[in-house]
Amino acid sequence: MRHTVDFLLTDWLHISALTDRPRFADHSAETFSQVLDACEKIARDKFAPFNRLVDTEEPRFDGEKVILPQATQDAWDAYAASGLLSAAQDYDIGGMQLPYTVELAANAFFSKASVSINASMLSVGNANLLMVHGTPLQQQVFALNEFSGRWSGTMCLSEPQAGSSLSDVATRAVPDGDGFDADPLGPRYRLKGNKMWISAGEHELTENIIHLVLAKIPGPDGKTIPGTKGISLFIVPKKLVDTEAKLTGERNDVALAGLNHKCGWRGTTNTLLNFGEGKFKPGGQAGAIGYLVGQPGEGLRCMFHMMNEARIGVGMAATMLGMAGYEASLDYARQRPQGRPAGPGGKDAAAPQVPIIQHADVKRMLLAQKAYSEGALALELYCARLVDEQHTGAAAAAKEAALLLEVLTPIAKSWPSEWCLEANSLAIQVHGGYGYTRDFPVEQYWRDNRLNMIHEGTHGIQAMDLLGRKVVMDGGAGLKLLATTINTTIDRAGQVAGLAEHGATLAAALQKLGAATKAAWSTGDPQDALANATPYLQAFGHVVLAWVWLDVALAAQAALAEGRQPADFVQGKLQCCRYLHAYELPKIDAWLAVVAARHPVCRDMQDAWF
Incomplete structure (x- = not known):
């Protein structure tokens, strides 16, 4: 995972360019790397070894207080001592003035190590809200003590x-x-x-x-x-x-x-x-x-500052659970011998068994997990980069970043929570019967990830937010800007052998998405449009991820050509792009068909008919 994080930050998002801005001028690629190193170590030492423990020793109330394992206290203390609670805050209140992109990447290690021990997201979001909407004294008394980990x-x-x-x-x-x-x-x-x-x-x-x-x-x-x-x-x-x-x-x-x-x-x-x-x-x-x-x-207006931040955090938590399951099932598939490959003359029963990773269907399941989890990671880091642009970029760029973030936030929350959950299901399948037992960690990853489709706004709420608000606000300005951004990637891909065809496929998908959006709202009746909001969300998410993977593939090919990344690493990224475009993107046709037709079958279903 760390290699992929470094690649996305360095070769794709060019995060070191942020150090040219006054807020981040004291930082460098080296300091960013040091932060990731430190967080990776704390997560490995204080969180990961106790992930199963906190799953089996649930919190309990003794009538006076809630009792948690000592490991949870130790993990919280180590996290607070790292300074990450205030990582993005100003120096003068004890912060590190890190870009949010680096902060989110650093937190990814904790979510992967033990998502349920890593309960820091709400404390940070709570304090961040107060730094925007609270009075100076509320910030001093409440927010700063949350940033320190005292509260x-x-x-x-x-x-x-x-x-x-x-x-x-x-x-x-x-x-x-x-x-x-x-x-x-x-x-x-x-x-x-x-x-x-x-x-x-x-x-x-x-x-x-x-x-x-x-x-x-x-x-x-x-x-x-x-x-x-x-x-x-x-x-x-x-x-x-x-x-x-x-x-x-x-x-x-x-x-x-x-x-x-x-x-x-x-x-x-x-x-x-x-x-x-x-x-x-x-x-x-x-x-x-x-x-x-x-x-x-104005409570909702204030609270949405925290909720939108939390939705990116939920997306990252879902992503990391998908990543954890992928790595566990990849390791298992490389070690588990079973079966023999079929040659032109059939199987040779006398031949030794092969690791199951040599079977095509197991490769399919592993490749899907890799495409889902690494694609989701790229999406979350891209959204974090938009946050940094919104806060520190030039006026025009900041305005565009804010608009893109509005449109992408429902996808950043929903797509990983659905498809990295599917990755966890595939991780269980790779393990076979063992995956369904508590002797292996993948069943816990699935159980942990199932929550992410619900909290911080269910799938259906994200769908209605996307189709009911985000793509139609300001005359569709956000959707138009996203389409322009995607088309820029398509144009670049058109000049690259092996990626041009994916660009053409994505262009066609984008056109279908736009047409379905217009058709959904053609009557002007929200009931017509929103009855199929969830299929729209799913199709929209797949188009976004196909774009993300194409853009990542372009960066990977450039890194290979310039000798900055090894061939096997880059080929893995390119194969994920191919998988997403060949196996996943075609699914949007079925989803968009009911959207464009404003199909009434779900809306017209009656209680008595159930």
Whole structure:
């Protein structure tokens, strides 16, 4: 994996060019490599050896606290000590001012080693949100202590009765007395409600847990505003703190209502939390104390800063689980002897058995895994590179990067979570019956990866976001820009022997995607278009990955020609490109057919018919 990461960063994304920008001027290719080296070592030493342990020793609640294996505490401490929590932050607050692309690549090692121990994503996202939308004091007290690892963070959106429908959030926040707006930490409210599926919502790994909670506030008439307009965002610490970030000794009214017992990700506590049930009474009153973030009614706008960042993180987690399964099944296929190749005269039963990697169908399964996981890795790093461009590029380039990122974020989350899960299924298949046992790690990788199609926005939500918003916003500007970007790659491929035909295939696929998009919306009725949003998402993702692999293949061929990469390494990349175009890209015809026809079969199905 490391060779591929280095290739993508250096030969494909040309990450060292970022060091010409003032923010990254103190860095070099060497410092980037040193960061990756350090993270790879911590992941190998503190995370990977305990991946099975945290799967079998699930979090448990003894009535007072959640108990986790000591290995989880050791891993968190090592991660925090590495400084990676604040890797992309300014020097003056203890950060390293690393490009986000390098930060994401470094975090990939932890996700691959043990995705459920690596629960840092939410803490970083929580703190990053506060650095954009919080007050200077909120940043100083809460965000900086999350970046240091002293405290950790969560995001609290879903509720038992609402799920992904945030307009149905029932948690309420009311001003905490007449002087509610005089608290230096922000306007102070009292919250009451329940939140579900809160990752890392209760534990003893850190001194405090900082919850970011969505809740509805009263309107001017004192009544709750329906829908999402009344949703605001609040900082709700587990333990109350003062303006100097010292614990006051008082517990906030946030109580663990239960632990969810999951199929995978068992090393991360997943919780149901009660806010304001009265188990704890800060200041002698029931109701969890929360400090308003941003303006009233703008909770979703603030929270989407964290959610979009988390979606790239979910995509990378899915990618790395696919990569872990691929490497395990590749190793197994090289060592497992079984069967004999069939020659012109049939099989020679007296001949020795061969490793199963010599069988064509096993090669098919391994090649699919390689194409899925390495392609997904390239996609996630490309999106991270867009984030760096958005924040540090020239104005025109930054604007284009932001627009591309809007369109690609649903794909960055959904495509790896679906197809790297398929890679994990193929990894089990390569192992045969052994893959279905706990004696080998691939069944755990599948269980861990199954969550990624659900959290941070299900597949269906990503599909509706893509077809319902992203490709039609601003008159389709994002889709047009993506098409222009893809066509640039197609034009380059047209000049290269062996890749020109893939460019032509991709051009045809892109044309079909555009035509289906127009057909889906031709009636102007969202119900017509969105009934087949998920097939559209799948087709869109395959077109994007066919483009990514073609662009990577161009970089690989150039690196080979210039002597920067070995032949076998490059041939592996080229074969993945060929596989994606020959075996995967043709699938879009079936998906786009129902989209373009606005096929009503799913929409028209009636409850009674089931």
